[in-house]
Amino acid sequence: AQSVTQPDIHITVSEGASLELRCNYSYGATPYLFWYVQSPGQGLQLLLKYFSGDTLVQGIKGFEAEFKRSQSSFNLRKPSVHWSDAAEYFCAVVTGTASKLTFGTGTRLQVTL
């Protein structure tokens, strides 16, 4: 079965610093990959997605992610973090013909001023 690993439970960065959140997946073929963000008590907002094509994808709020097949990774990046980026970030995959998302355990981002 497919799985998603987000090795960092909690990350703290200073406002204006760069950010990279890690995501690794386990699946034999190329999955569909997503990053979602969740603010406290809220639903999930889609940041970006990868289905095929260019391995560097741009999303909303200045985020980008790079799909690396050789490393089974889909890391999320942002060059300069804003205090409003503090939230929980989830990596997710959809594989094969399944229509369900499998989520990682999430990374909580704290931004210090």
Added chain:
Amino acid sequence: KAGVTQTPRYLIKTRGQQVTLSCSPISGHRSVSWYQQTPGQGLQFLFEYFSETQRNKGNFPGRFSGRQFSNSRSEMNVSTLELGDSALYLCASSLAGRGFTEAFFGQGTRLTVV
């Protein structure tokens, strides 16, 4: 375009009761999925409905059920509530005809079982 609407936002129920949660997908979206989010188990897939048919089901007991109406609105029902059913229940909608497209989530329904 309106997003995914979940009602109610908050619910408090007593053990043994049953509860029904509602989800209205984005206009034109025919697939509705439900997820349970808890601190211990994270985000787990409950089931997916497409064109009024359950197309996929997660690993949850039969107390959890759902349905979809002809206008794509969906409800999920939990019977004989247990304390462990306390969670944020999230609904997601997608176009999802053949294959998968991105899913958009509602704000969720926070269920507390006492």
